[in-house]
Amino acid sequence: MKSVPLVAVIQFPGSNCEYETKRGILNSGMDSCIYRWNQCRELRDSQPDAYVLPGGFSFQDRVRAGAVAAKERIMDLVFSEAAGGKPVLGICNGAQILVESGMVPGWERGRIESALAANHISGRSGYLSRWVFLHVAAKAQQICPWLGKTGNGIIPLPIAHAEGRFVFSEENRERASSSAALKYCDEKGIESSDYPVNPNGSFLNLAGIMNDRGNVLAMMPHPERAFWMWQLPPWIPGEWGDRRDQSLRSGSHADTKGPGSLFFMSLADHFRGER
Amino acid sequence: MSLSDELKEAIRHRSLAMTLEEAEKLAGYVGRMPTPLELHLFDTMWSEHCSYKSSRSVLKLLPTHASSVVVGPGEDAGIVKFADHDGFSWDLVVAHESHNHPSQVLPVEGAATGIGGIVRDVYCMGARVTGSLDLLRFGDPLGNSGEKSRAICRGVVEGIWKYGNALGVPNLGGDTRFHEGYDDNCLVNVVSLGFVRHDRIVHSFVPAEAHEEQYVLILVGKPTDDTGFGGATFASADLKDESEKGAVQVADPFLKRVLSEANLNVLDFLFDRGIKFGFKDLGAGGIACVTSELAAHGNLGIEVNLDLVPVSIPDLPSEVIACAETQERYGLAVPEWISAEVLEIYNEKYEMPRLFPGAGATVIGTFTGEPFYRVLHRGKEVANTPVEYITEGIVYDRNWEPSPVPVIEPDSRPCHPPLDLKRMLLSVDGASRSPVWSYYDSEVQGITHFRPGEADACVIVPIPGCRAGLAVSGDGNPWIGELDPFLAGAHAVGEAVRNVVATGATPIAATDCLNYGNPEKADVFWQFRQGVEGIAAACMELGLEGEEPLPIVSGNVSFYNQSSKGGAVPPSPIVAVFGRIDDFTKSTDISLKEPGNLIILVGDRKDELGGSLYYRTCIGHRGGRVPAFRGKLEREMARFVLACCEAGISRSVHDISDGGMILAAAEMAIASRPDARRGIVFDTEMLDPVILYSETPGYLIEMSRESWDAIENKPEFLSVAGRVTDEFRIASSRWKMDLLEILEDHTSRLDRIIWREEVTE
Amino acid sequence: MGNISIIVRLKSPDPAAMTAMSTFRRIYPETCPDSLERYDYWCFLNPCLGRETVSGIVSRYHDIVNPNKQTWSFIDEFSKPVDRSDDRMVWIDVRVTDRVDSVSENWTAILRRNRCEVEGVLCSVLWRFGFASGISFDNARNRVLDLTVSTRRDHGLLANPVSQKIDLPAPLLI
Structure with a gap:
């Protein structure tokens, strides 16, 4: 591993969250570089310690979100690195690419065993932007390098997607809960399958799933959009709302980290532990 | 047939918007019957949309100067100073346009193309685009044409999210209003903003260096087709029925996103090498306008070869290739010796031809010392006119007649x-407008502090590490408009200023879009004059930086917003105001x-x-x-x-x-x-x-x-x-x-x- | 009264079909089709007045068909693919439907509320594959299924069977 861990951010044609994702990694004390979809050799030669597939609209979600990007050559490398245990995070469109690559839940190597289908909301279709609340599954905190420092609190993050509903086939419904990493809940931590607590009809209120080993995490909410406290809406309730008020009062608002930083700081912590 | 009859026939046959007098003026310029390409080129250049022929004399009333203004109205977007950070000066780039008529007939595509067009205006100044606002006016959703108005509203919002969200430009709100006066003619105004390093502002003309060394014109983007043919003139004619849709363009946010990334790479490459260049987006009038304007504003001529233009439809006539308004294209003027390296960035590094069949960058013209605009196609000269005429424009003094509304108060x-x-x-x-905003991505780029609805204006923190915040709001009240067109203009400025001020930001610039009916009607033209006078009066008073007025740095005029029965929309001056707060945490x-x-x-x-x-x-x-x-x-x-x-x-x-x-x-x-x-x-x-x-x-x-x-x-x-x-x-x-x-x-x-x-x- | 289906196509080239086709060419050059078209497929469930009802709905709601950008026809009247230079080409249709779909549910609610005399509506995407002559129908059919059903990263593209149903409506014009 490098003295300062290098996290590669993969830019697909149509990605649009690569720059703020890179900033989040840098602000967590790690190194980061953006690699274009056709920079396979540069990516391999730089031997990154972890990979992030950022949000956006790779290939404009044509055919199905993530389906076309999953077949890009650069994913061969990400796939084999994940199999070797390197941490991989897919955010939003990145999560869709991981699902369409079969990297999560990844029960049978290379097989597509889940889907991120169009949001299912009564009376509404298409894109949905809103802030949601999450809690982290206990097992995931232990084994997932992106979640080690997330704690037991309720985490507010924004979602922004049209296709974010995790689906599993009937025979895998039982097994799916073992892959749960992040689940939608209300501001008090209570799960519900009703809109808007579960904003898209996701199975088991899943907001993020991981592979069995825990090194690959696919999440629909955007941590990089809540990296700083000042990115939180003024109305956010609960603990993070109180912390936001506190940072405003103390004059540290510009530099106080927000709930989204936990995911990147977890990885930095993970690498410190390995060293 | 006499020349006059020939011109009359051409106007009819080609559905041109120009008058016979205008066509005769053109024939006088070229000294013969104009070619089809020349007719279409000048039809666009002299359209209301491009020439401001009715409005120009009135727009002079607007204050456009202040010490913070870097580029005022005239180029694709306005620029004002914003903040210094880390050894660089950063400028704010703003543009404001309407896409009303296309959105009425094809709501999804019309609204999408509206964003596509306005962000190109900001990109082509060398900026990163960091926000857009939509100012929407629809018919009464519960009125006689409710079903139609609701469908248009749904479609417009869909077009905005499908394009803006995919492009990765945060939506910074705007407003949505309903009024039966928009039943037959919705308004879709779009504001776009971005930031550019002061030393890296790009201009839309071929640089002076082109007098010394050979410059070429690179066309980059989507392959040319016929979909937008006639769009500029379309926007300037009465909306008769719904059969005039051939003119609406097809937008492609995916290609645009890749193209924007490639453009930033190319511009950085050219700046880093110290190479002077010109850059302009293709809008109304397509290749013909961009090539002639890049040349004319740099006091050069150009020779364009249409055989070199990548097309997606075979056998298009020369005037269609030259004037079609295919979306997602730019023109770039660079020295010939560097062109191969520029093409490589677009075509190899960013693989544009693979991602969109036929897309990419191609050299299609060479700049010349003789000030002529020449176009060749299939071995023939299809246009040849002195460049000075192309940008000369025309001006009309329209008649106006006061038509105030009597004051009647309820009992x-x-x-x-x-x-x-x-x-x-x-x-x-x-x-609540949250159902509209819930479709928009307001947080992409990670710079958003206040989203729509949280404060009176959206606030972003656009330069990472710098505490300067930008607040932006757009306003215009049709209910005031129909009662008092002067106050509609004044209050549009006033309310947008108040919204920005309420967040704690000081207004530094404004843009306007003036939406009215047929300017050839004296009462409508009076409404228009009143609106401009109202905006001017308010801007003179509401400059809060020192004693200077609030400068209008960019804008647009949209006439002929009316129904088939001739009823004009309520006078609708719409104003966006941009403010700066030195420490965003105080907002x-x-x-x-x-x-x-x-x-x-x-x-x-x-x-x-x-x-x-x-x-x-x-x-x-x-x-x-x-x-x-x-x-x-x-x-x-x-x-x-x-x-x-x-x-x-x-x-x-x-x-x-x-x-x-x-x-x-x-x-x-x-x-x-x-x-x-x-x-x-x-x-x-x-x-x-x-x-x-x-x-x-x-x-x-x-x-x-x-x-x-x-x-x-x-x-x-x-x-x-x-x-x-x-x-x-x-x-x-x-x-x-x-x-x-x-x-x-x-x-x-x-x-x-x-x-x-x-x-x- | 039975169900009545219509198909809707863009007048301009369909971007999703374009991207799908270029992806096929790149990753499955051996089996990729020679032509690929994409259509919206709307199935109106039990319209009371038959085709008139459906025509009425289609002309009323521009969300379903906007004549300024799309054309439509009843499925059985839809005979010729757009680009049919080779009369001996083999054409196979495959229909992809989300198992759970808000668009269908919402339009069902709207049409019922506005007394449009249908029991509901079901939206799908219809992909039309064209293969140059010289291929057997069975062979073509197998290729279509292989290209469509995405079970692995390197297998199939157009449908994820975990969330989508895939069926081949009866061939219409072989």
């Missing part, structure tokens, strides 16, 4: 605050914070309820006496609000507009934390619609009693209106209105009407 004004407030909160104009939102805090009213209420939400929804009358524009008072009030923010004593601030003080109070309560609900109790016991509902400009500020007591020499326009409570209600000692019982209705009202079609009562 009685019953006042039942709980009932009136409920009606207003549940009206289509007073209902204020609208949500009530602390029980016991005082609610300070800034600006006395006046009996001027004409066009108010109260009149319309509670007594079914539009009234006549609209709020006066009191420039000096507005200015003093704004200075006071900014001083409170700077001193850190304002806890929440909301401007008073639609629905008056009572609706402003309710909106502040609704914005409070769901686990710490707040309300307001007013001190006044009077059941006076003037106090509660008048839309006289003003603000409500929440501050502690200590802060209030500590203010010395309180200006006369201040008074204590009430205080914050921990009950989720708006009340006085004589009445109360619980907000929880209408919250869900207020929030979902538009969703149910527009998207669920729940309109059968």
Whole structure:
């Protein structure tokens, strides 16, 4: 591993969250570089310690979100690195690419065993932007390098997607809960399958799933959009709302980290532990 | 056939918008019957959309100069100084346009192309685009044409999210209004903004270096087709029926995203090598306009070879290849010796030909010392005209005739605050806009501090590491427009300024889009003049930086917004104001914070309820006496609000507009934390619609009693209106209105009407 | 009364079909079709008045078909693919439908509320594959299924069977 861990951010044609994702990694004390979809050799030669597939609209979600990007050559490398245990995070469109690559839940190597289908909301279709609340599954905190420092609190993050509903086939419904990493809940931590607590009809209120080993995490909410406290809406309730008020009062608002930083700081912590 | 007859025939046969006199002028320039390409090129250049031929003489009234202005109106976008950070000066780039007619017939594509076009204007100044706003005006969703208006609204919002979200430009709100005057002609105005390093501003003309060494023209982007053919002239003609749609363009946010990334790479490459270049987006008039303008504004000629233009449809005539308005294209003027490396970035590094069949970068022309615009196609010369004529333009002095609306006020004004407030909160104009915003991505790029609805203006922190915040708001009230076109212009500026000021930001620039009917009609042209005069008057008063006016740095005029029956839309001047706050953490939102805090009213209420939400929804009358524009008072009030923010004593601030003080109070309560609900109790016991509902400009500020007591020499326009409570209600000692019982209705009202079609009562 | 289906196509080239086709060419050059078209497929469930009802709905709601950008026809009247230079080409249709779909549900609610005399509506995407002559129908059919059903990263593209149903409506024009 490098003295300062290098996290590669993969830019697909149509990605649009690569720059703020890179900033989040840098602000967590790690190194980061953006690699274009056709920079396979540069990516391999730089031997990154972890990979992030950022949000956006790779290939404009044509055919199905993530389906076309999953077949890009650069994913061969990400796939084999994940199999070797390197941490991989897919955010939003990145999560869709991981699902369409079969990297999560990844029960049978290379097989597509889940889907991120169009949001299912009564009376509404298409894109949905809103802030949601999450809690982290206990097992995931232990084994997932992106979640080690997330704690037991309720985490507010924004979602922004049209296709974010995790689906599993009937025979895998039982097994799916073992892959749960992040689940939608209300501001008090209570799960519900009703809109808007579960904003898209996701199975088991899943907001993020991981592979069995825990090194690959696919999440629909955007941590990089809540990296700083000042990115939180003024109305956010609960603990993070109180912390936001506190940072405003103390004059540290510009530099106080927000709930989204936990995911990147977890990885930095993970690498410190390995060293 | 005489030349005149030939021209007449060409105008008819080619559906040109130009007059015979204009065609004859063109024939005089070229000294013969113009070629088809020349006819279409000049038809576009002399269209209302491109030439401002009706409006130019009036637009001179607008203040466009201030010490902060770097580029005023004239290029694709305006530029003002913004902030210095880390050794660099950063400038704000802004543009404002309409895409009204296309959106009426093809809502999804029209709205999408509207964003596509406006962001290109900002990109081509060398900027990164960091925000867009949509100012939408639809017909009455519950009126006679409700079903059509609702479908158009749905389509426009879909077009905005499908394009803007995919492009990765945060949506910074704007506004959505409904008025039966837009039943046959919606308005879709778009504002785009971005930031550029001052030393890396790009201009849209071939640089002076091209006089010394050989420059070539690179066309980059989507392969040319025929879809947009005639678009510019389309925007300038009456909307007769829905058969004129061939003109609407097909937008592609995916290609645009990749193209934008490649462009930034190319521009950085050229700057790093110290190479001078010119760059311009393709809009109305396509290749013909971009090539001729790049050359003409650099005092050079150009020879364009249409055989080199990549096309997606075979055998297109030369005038179609040259003038089609295919989206997602730019023209780049660079020295010939560097062109191969530039092509490689587009075609190899960013693989444009693979991602979109036929897309990519190609050299299609060479700049020449002789000032002629020459176009070759299949071995023939298809255009040859002196470049000076292309950009010369034409001007008309239109007739105008005052047609003021008589002032008629209602006979009685019953006042039942709980009932009136409920009606207003549940009206289509007073209902929450969150169903619209929920489709937009306001947070991509990770720079958003206040999203739509959280504060009076959206606030972004655009330069990572720098504390300077940008606040932006766009406004324009059609109900004022139909009663007083001058005040519509003045208040459009006034309200946008108030919204920006309420967040604590100082306005630094404004843009406008002037939407009117047929300028050849004297009463419409009078409305237009009035609107411009109103904007100018307000901008002269509301410059808050020193003694300078608030400069209008970019804008657009959209005429012929009318129905087939000839009824024009309400006079609709729409203004966007951009403000800067040195430390964004001091910016204020609208949500009530602390029980016991005082609610300070800034600006006395006046009996001027004409066009108010109260009149319309509670007594079914539009009234006549609209709020006066009191420039000096507005200015003093704004200075006071900014001083409170700077001193850190304002806890929440909301401007008073639609629905008056009572609706402003309710909106502040609704914005409070769901686990710490707040309300307001007013001190006044009077059941006076003037106090509660008048839309006289003003603000409500929440501050502690200590802060209030500590203010010395309180200006006369201040008074204590009430205080914050921990009950989720708006009340006085004589009445109360619980907000929880209408919250869900207020929030979902538009969703149910527009998207669920729940309109059968 | 039975169900009545219509198909809707863009007048301009369909971007999703374009991207799908270029992806096929790149990753499955051996089996990729020679032509690929994409259509919206709307199935109106039990319209009371038959085709008139459906025509009425289609002309009323521009969300379903906007004549300024799309054309439509009843499925059985839809005979010729757009680009049919080779008369001996083999054409196979495959229909992809989300198992759970808000668009279908919402339009069902709207049409019922507005008394449009249908029991509901079901939206799908219809992909039309064209293969140059010389391929057997069975062979073509197998290729279509292989290209469509995405079970692995390197297998199939157009449908994820975990969330979508895939069926081949009866061939219409072989």
